[in-house]
Amino acid sequence: MTRRTLSSCAILLVLLAAACGAARPSKFYQLDIPETSAASSAPRFNTDLLVGRVVAPHLYRDDRIVYRVGSTQLGTYEYHRWAEPPADTIESLLVRSLRSSGHYRSVQGLRSNARGDYILRGHLHELGEITGSTLAARVDFEVELYSQKSGTVVWSRHYNNDEPVNGKEVPAVVDALNRNVQRAIDQIVAGLADYFAKNPPQQ
Template sequence: MRKTLSAALLILALAACAGPAAPPDAFYRIEPGAPAQRLSKPALPGVLEVNRLAADGVVAERALAFARDGVLAHYKYDFWSEPPGMLLQDRLAHYLAEAGLADRVVTPDLRILSDWVLRGKVRRFEQIAGRSEVAVELELSVVGARDGRLVLLRTYEARVPTPSERVEDAARAMEKGATEIFARFLADLARPAK
């Protein structure tokens, strides 16, 4: 009887420790739509190389980040398909190529001699918990590859409301924020120099 009781208690204890299964991991992409404007002639003639955007700390991780009361954290089961710096580099290069900003838009892995270099930093890429919005902040610059001349250096910020606190809504809002920033960056570069 004692052995049976001990075995039953052991089984109950193990069952209590098991708990529910962890939710499956979810992965998100950034897919900005086509540019609203297509330039009739390239604002940056030649080849534009788009480097990977730098990112530090929580913003550099694949897990989606959120801020609550000024404290940054990240979700345990919700991830970007790639680290944000790499994800945004790829999408920005594609966006600028479609807009016709340069004759060719490439990334460094092609090892092509470029005329212009785009560098940047992801400063914020997070959900603001409790406020139903996201914050996207990118510092973007373009310099001449041969002479180092600064063409543009600007920090762009977008705050986009979300319909709920769900992670899926936050990911869609961050995509929208990135698209807004890409459009403003393109407009600044397309504007004739004074």
């Protein structure tokens, strides 16, 4: 091996070491919506709800923030990540929001040992950045209410909306996603309350 080759190898090793030492730190984000207090201590509907696990593609069971380019291409940010996978976060937000509404005797996750009269099942189709001339934050999510007594789906709601992003950076996308998720959760909570108001649970 010539002296020139040795020198080139040494330079390459130095550059590789410098690159490793300058690795970018990851930034983590969390979806969170304000918790509302129940209007009264007495439940509005005499029934118990279970919230099932939110079904989602693999991308949304991972912690990397997803972006879409065009109609068929998806990618992920390596250094911008969720504190927990979006599917798990939405499940937790549903439980928390339905519980804090005060409408029901109890609201529990399906993975607990609690029993319920109805199961709310969710499917997260998409949650992420839409790139283009302007940025948008897309949430595509649907739920269905399954009656344990009748063995049928008695109510469903599909939410699909692109929220404008006020900025060009990932934190602005996260803010828009947070607003979009809050709107979706609010509509689901209100829709369920409307269903039970028109179809009071029979004991």
